[in-house]
Amino acid sequence: MAKFMFIYRDPSEMENQLTPEEMQQVLEKWTSWIGAAMQAGWMINPGDALTPAGRVLKPDLVTDGPFVESKEIVGGFSIVEAPSLEAATELARGCPGLSAGGSVEVRALAGYSLDN
Amino acid sequence: MSDTPPTSVAPLVERFFRHEAGRLVSVLTRFFGWRHFELVEDMVQATLIEALQAWRVRLPENPSAWVYQIARRKTIDALRRDQTGRRIAAELGRGPDHAADDLADLFLDSEIADSQLRMIFACCHPDLARENQLALTLKALCGFSHSEIARALLLGEETVKKRLQRATRGLAERGLALEPPPVEELLPRLDAVHQVLYLLFNEGYASSSGTSAIRADLCEEAARLCYLLxxxxxxxxxxxxxLLALMLFHAARFESRTDAAGAVLLLEEQDRSRWDHGLIRRAQAHLVQAAQGTVVSRYHLEAGIASYHCLAPSYAETDWSAILGLYDLLLRAHPSPVYVLNRAVVVSQLQGPLAAIRELESEIPASVRDHYFLFDAVLGEFYRRVGDLTRARELLEAARAKTDSPFDLQIIDRRLATCLRDAVPPAITTVASRRGTHSAN
Incomplete structure (x- = not known):
């Protein structure tokens, strides 16, 4: 089994129009998707979320925020296990972010232990 | 990185985001004042979105604390960020560092509740028109969106926006801070609050407005705010x-108002074992607490009526005379066609449908009958019971033309069907039996 990282990207204008009730629904979809994935065992670590606080360093410039120029912001990541990149891609199709204008990048990990 | 799977954390409570929105709006309006209500709304939105984004992969142990931390940071950032922020900070007389202390205090549990209570009184401020009070309460305290308010109050979204604008502008122009009402004004202000919560609850409960989930939410919210008080x-x-007792007695019957297929059930048809007896007990407890002092409000009387219904083992065994007495008291203090109509139903139980018909036809003015479908519907039912099916049908058809709520139409149509069913076979049997009688003679 190989390990993969799901990198969740959100549209940078994300969800400014979401009502509180809709936020609840979005979160419930994610919670149940991640919960089911952990239960099934193919997600080995739900990972973490990235907050909007951040800096971008360039040789001559430091800017606030990770998303100055991009249409999409990385919002979080999880670690999954699958026999192949194809299989991992199939697993990512269930991600609730896809139906909310976001995307999932599926990347094969080189294979170092994540615990060290 | 903890390896605890997210399933080990309890799922988020229902309506978490709505209620947090309400708490944040109250706390931040207390901090910024009504003049900066738009800023408050933007900050609440940004705070909740940030929380949502952080929690998708796993839920925190204490979501509320997390939300308040984001809100505090955003407030302080806003005061530091640009000229507008610094101007506001100067206006508040608090630099960002002091603001941080103030905010830490405002986010204490007791202070959050206090801010919400102040907000209840502000939303029901006597200078605001009643319809604006309702919209603002749903927005600022219940976290309803414009479209949810529109659906809940059966209004257009544009109307809702205008009402909210008028309400917040009204409060901002008076330069109001989010203060509790002064002691000498407390009673009249509380009276206005009761009326708004009562209206919100009724709006959600009324059969004329359908059964969609948003209506149930209205009842829940009204009861939640009343409980907070x-x-x-x-x-x-x-x-x-x-008032709370009244809401809980009604809420106890909420689920039993429809059958498994979603058809509407009237009080006499409801399965009483489906009533929520836990809620009924809580309602009783509040009714006991209400029995103090010397004022008997309409809420006391209505709660009393509701309690007789909830405690009756069956429709037939209801203590109708006690209920009649309470309606008489209600009508004396608060004359209203709705009470007359309900009283007539009680009269029909005690003295039969003819007495109820007499009462309704003499007590309800034509101006009310003309646009009140329930009048025709109830009167039609009485006529059906005395056997005047033609008149009953006329009245039920008239009722049908005065409402377009599917909920009401369902009840009316069921009664119309009963009229038709009763009309055909009994007519034949009557003729047949008469013939029989004649021939026997």
Whole structure:
């Protein structure tokens, strides 16, 4: 089994129009998707979320925020296990972010232990 | 990185985001004042979105604390960020560092509740028109969106926006801070609060407005805010307990108002074992607490009526005379066609449908009959019971033309069907039996 990282990207204008009730629904979809994935065992670590606080360093410039120029912001990541990149891609199709204008990048990990 | 799977954390409570929105709006409006209500709304939105984004992969142990931390940071950032922020900070007389201390205090649990109580009184401020009070309460305290308010109050979204604008502008122009009402004004202000919560609850409960989920939410919210008042003796009177008792008695029957297929059931048709007896007990407890002082409010009387219904083992065994007495008291203090109509139903139980017909036809003015479908519907039912099916049908058809709520139409149509069913076979049997009688003679 190989390990993969799901990198969740959100549209940078994300969800400014979401009502509180809709936020609840979005979160419930994610919670149940991640919960089911952990239960099934193919997600080995739900990972973490990235907050909007951040800096971008360039040789001559430091800017606030990770998303100055991009249409999409990385919002979080999880670690999954699958026999192949194809299989991992199939697993990512269930991600609730896809139906909310976001995307999932599926990347094969080189294979170092994540615990060290 | 913890390897605890997210399933080990309890799922988020229902309506978490809505209620947090309400708490944040209250706390931040207390901090910024009504003049900066738009800023407050933007900050609440940004705070909740940030929380949502952080929690998708796993839920925190204490979501509320997390939300308040984001809100505090955003507030301080806003005061530092640009000229507008610094101007506001100067206006508030608090630099960002002091603001941080103030905010830490405002986010203490007791202060959050206090801010919400102040907000209840502000939303029901006597200078605001009643319809604006309702919209603002749903927005600022319940976290309803414009479209949810529109659906809940059966209004257009544009109307909702205008009402909210008028309400917040009204409060901002008076330069109001989010202060509790002064002691000498407490009673009249509390009275206005009771009326708004009562209206919100009825709006959600009324059969004429359908059964969609948003309507149930209205009832829940009205009861939640009333409960908030009841838990703070400083802001509550016996009438507040009576109002909560009334809401809980009704809420106890909420689920039993429809059958498994979603068809509407009237009180006499409801399966009483489906009533929520836990809620009924809580309602009773508040009714006991309401029995203090010397004022008997309409909420006391209505809660009393609801309690007789909830405690009756069956429709037939209801203590109708006690209920009649309460309606008489209600009508004396608060004359209203709705009470007359309900009283007539009680009269029909005690003295039969003819007495009820007489009462309704003499007591309800034509101006009310003309646009009140329930009048025709109830009167039609009485005529059906005395056997005048032609008149019953006329009245039920008239009722049908005066409402377009599917909920009401369902009830009317069922009664119409009963009329038709009763009309055909009994007519034949009557003729047949008459013939029989004649021939026998």
């Amino acid at each position: 009841c838990s703070h003796p400083r802001f509550c009177e016996p009438a507040t307990h009576a």
